[in-house]
Amino acid sequence: MEGQGELGRIGENYETSNVGGIRRSRDEENESRSGGSDNMEGGSGDDQDASDKPPRKKKRYHRHTPQQIQELEALFKECPHPDEKQRLELSKRLCLETRQVKFWFQNRRTQMKTQLERHENSILRQENDKLRAENMSIKDAMRNPICTNCGGPAMIGEISLEEQHLRIENARLKDELDRVCALAGKFLGRPISALAASMGPPMPNSSLELGVGSNGFGGLNIINPSTLPLGPPDFGGPLPVMPSTKSTMNNMTPIERSLERSMYLELALAAMDELVKMAQTDEPIWLRSLEGGREVLNHEEYLRTFTPCIGMKPNGFVTEASRESGMVIINGLALVETLMDSNKWAEMFPCIIARTTTTDVISDGMGGTRNGALQLMHAELQVLSPLVPVREVNFLRFCKQHAEGVWAVVDVSIDAIRETSSGGPTYPSCRRLPSGCVVQDMPNGYSKVTWVEHAEYDESLVHQLYRPLIGAGMGFGAQRWVATLQRQSECLAILMSSNTPARDHTAITAGGRRSMLKLAQRMTNNFCAGVCASTVHKWNKLRTENVDEDVRVMTRKSVDDPGEPPGIVLSAATSVWLPVSPQRLFDFLRNEHLRSEWDILSNGGPMQEMAHIAKGQDHGNCVSLLRASAMHSNQSSMLILQETCIDAAGSLVVYAPVDIPAMHVVMNGGDSAYVALLPSGFAIVPDGPMGDGPSSNGGPPAHRVGGSLLTVAFQILVNSLPTAKLTVESVETVNNLISCTVQKIKAALQCES
Known part of the structure; x- marks a missing residue:
């Protein structure tokens, strides 16, 4: 490898009008040796005496300044092939001609190629020398063979067992x-x-x-x-x-580690090929359902087309598959970066992803991009109901650029490889077949996203109420991922816009809006963690005779988090079926004027909206600050922070009591991390692809039109002392609160029976 100084000189002095190649003339050679003087039109006295002919006029060469070289090198690291617009911009900034910038990049690329070829030649020479030495040693050994056992002369052809x-x-x-x-x-x-x-x-x-x-x-x-x-x-x-971050890697030899990584690479390439075909092919792999128009996977055609890359389906597992396309207000590069960063991925899909980590980065991409990035990840995926277990999956995530403005990101479970290395099958409750998205850039900053979700799971762990929803791919499926992505990207676009929506309260400053939204995001995340019992919090499940059969009660201690009151937190959640459309149920629960019909915090009267922050074009996507009407309020120091979300896959209403002085700090742009809150709320989803609800006698699901699955969850502080113990009365109180709330909702919507 050559030194940086030589590289700089080559990059500075290699300029020529011949675009097809870079050939150094003899004049340029002389100029380089003379130090690169800017004035090259004169000659010495000896030269003039030596010939009667006038001296030939030499070309004037430009020597780049260190600042110019530094700027050019910085851009070269990011983009070795800048387009015309980038070159024009750089030339203006550095006071150079565009052709100078163009030739500098040509020279730089040629110099890089030369260096790499030189290094490869060096490797080949080393291998050649090694083989020659090996050949000589073998010839010497053949001349005087010695027996390894007795030390005497050996017969030709005799080889020790160890050598074999x-x-x-x-x-x-x-x-x-x-x-x-x-x-x-x-x-x-x-x-x-x-x-x-x-x-x-x-x-x-x-x-x-x-x-x-x-x-x-x-x-x-x-x-x-x-x-x-x-x-x-x-x-x-x-x-x-990237270096491995898995603790298991420390016990593996280099050969075992590289063998496992080669298996990962082979699996990622097969999964990427399958995802692209699944995203681009319609019939016969995908068939349009006559009822509802959903796309349904033709399993027979799928098995004929693809070889299962993670092995055969385990006994007792069922398959779910879905595909969805949509336009999203985000460009392809930004979306790819979001998907490849575990923290950004979780923030983009807060209600689907309970928790995620990147456990190993095998490759972080090529040429400073995410093209070729390959990493191991762990995730906990959730449907907001205590009746649906959290899906824990270990998978590979592989990103590849297929064309200009076209990217694909694929996930695939690695259980088959882990089984091979561990020596025995240990099936999880869910396996993720090649799933992910193909992203194509569109005009005006939009992207067309085609999402495919394909999984195998143990259906016996899912409650009967939710089996039609999960089996149709509406719980963990592509529709939910795309709908959430559209809603979240629309929210980001609104927040980044300088125009405040007309229905927003203009009294809130820009910093106050950000603080309120951050507080609402934490509230919703804690609500989801309490419903699904993910490992975000260390919940302890309770088993007691005083709680209804379908109500799950959990407890945990909160002592260190400034965003929660210290003491014992009790969480209770249940899911019920209602013969009401999801839209009607959502509109009823988010209406502050009807809140007194089910909420004990309303003190028997309507509530007033004090602040409103829009998060989308739909009025149902917003963050609000509510308070009880003055004539009914006996708790003048309490407000209610509420976030509501709705998209094609479902809706959410989450709220928590907050202190007025603390909210004044937040609305003025202060830190929201110290506002203590315990969230409660509702999650609403359709009861199936065609409204299949449960039968009255507990038999197979009966056909019902427009039914909803409603999840109700409360988190309350039962005791603020660190040494406090949970009492039976506290459990009965929260159980009665859930039962009473569900009955009030049924009565208000006239569906008690």
């Missing part, structure tokens, strides 16, 4: 290396040499530095080939590899 085993192992490793290199070539889109993949550095302590400064690949990490001798991490190409 070593040769067999060496052949196996070479076959594995060839397979990995073939996979890498498919992954990177170019052939990979097995010699380049297997060769280490010339010295034991040196490393192949593809880092910042020396060659412009600023986004790449420093790779030590000697530590990863076999797998995809050591291709010697532009595939950056």
Whole structure:
């Protein structure tokens, strides 16, 4: 590898009007040796005496300043192939001609290519020397064979048992290396040499530095080939590899680790191929349902078209599959970045994702982009009901750019690989077949998203009420992901806009709006964690005779979180079926004028909306601040913070009592993390694809039109002392609160029977 100083000189002095190539003339050679003087039109006295002819006028060359080189290098790290607009912008900023910028980038790319070729040639020379030395040692051994047992002369052809085993192992490793290199070539889109993949550095302590400064690949990490001798991490190409963060990796040898990663890569490529075909192909894989117009997977055609990449379906499992397309107010790059970042992914889908972590980053992409990014993730996915268990999945997430403005992100469970490495099948309750989305950029910052969800799960764990919904792919399916993405991206677009919606209260400052929305987001996240018993909080489930059969009661201690009152928190949740459409039920529960019909906090009268922040075009997507009417209110120091959400997949009404002085701080832009709240609320979903509700005698579901599944959940503080213990009376109180609320809602909607 050449030094940075030489690189800078090449980048500065290589300018020529010949676009087809970069050939240095003899005049340029002389100019470079002379120090790059700007004035090159004159000659020396000796030159003039030597010939009667007038001296030839030399071309004037420009030497870039250190600041210009620094700017050019910075852009080259991000984009080695800038378009015309970027070059024009850079030329204006650096006071250079556009052709100078263009030629600088051409020279820089050529210089990079030369360096890489030089390094590959060096590797080949090392391998050649190694083979020559090996050949000589074998010839010497053949001249004087010695028996390893007795030390005397050995018969020609006699090989020790240990050497036989070593040769067999060496052949196996070479076959594995060839397979990995073939996979890498498919992954990177170019052939990979097995010699380049297997060769280490010339010295034991040196490393192949593809880092910042020396060659412009600023986004790449420093790779030590000697530590990863076999797998995809050591291709010697532009595939950056992140160190493993899994504790299990520490107990694996380099060969085992690279073998597992090659299996991951093979699985990711197969899953990506399946996802793209599933997203782009209509009939016969996807059939349009006659009832409701939903897309239904043709399982027979699917099995004929695809080979199961994670093994056969476990006994007792059922399959759910769905596909949905929609326009989203977000560009493709931003969406891809959101999906590849576990924190951003959870924030974009707060009601679906209970918890997620990135457990291992195998590759963070190529050329400073997410193209080729491959990582291991763990997630807890939820439907807001205590009757549907949380789905815990370990999966690979692989991102690939298929064309200009077209990206795809695929997820696939890794249980089959884990079973192979652990030696036995340990099936989880859910397996994720190739699922994800294909994103295509559209004009005006929009994207067309085609989402595919495909899973196998143990249906016996799901309550009878929710089986039609989950089986039709409406609980964890593509429709819910796309609807949530559309609602959240619309909310982000409104918040980033400088125009405040007309129905918003203009008294709230921009900082106050952000603080209120952040507080509402925390309130909704805590509500979801209390309904589904995810590992976000350490809940303890209670079993007591004083609680209804379908009500789940849990407790936890809250002592360290400034956003919650200290003491014992009690959470109770249940789900019921109502013969009411989801839209009608949502409109009833979010109406502050009808709140007294079910909410004991309203003190028997209507409530007044004090503040309103819109989160979408639909009036149902908003954050509100409510208070009881003055003539009925005996709690003058209490307000109610409420968030309501609605989309094509369902709706949500979450609220919590808050202190007036604390809310004044928040509405003025103060920190909302210290506002203590315990949320309660409702989650509403359709009861199935065609409104299939439960039968009256407990038999198979009967056909009902427009039914809803309503989840009711409360969190209350039963005792504020750190040493407090839960009492039976507290459990009975929250159970009665849920039962009373459900009965009041039924009575108000005239559906008691």
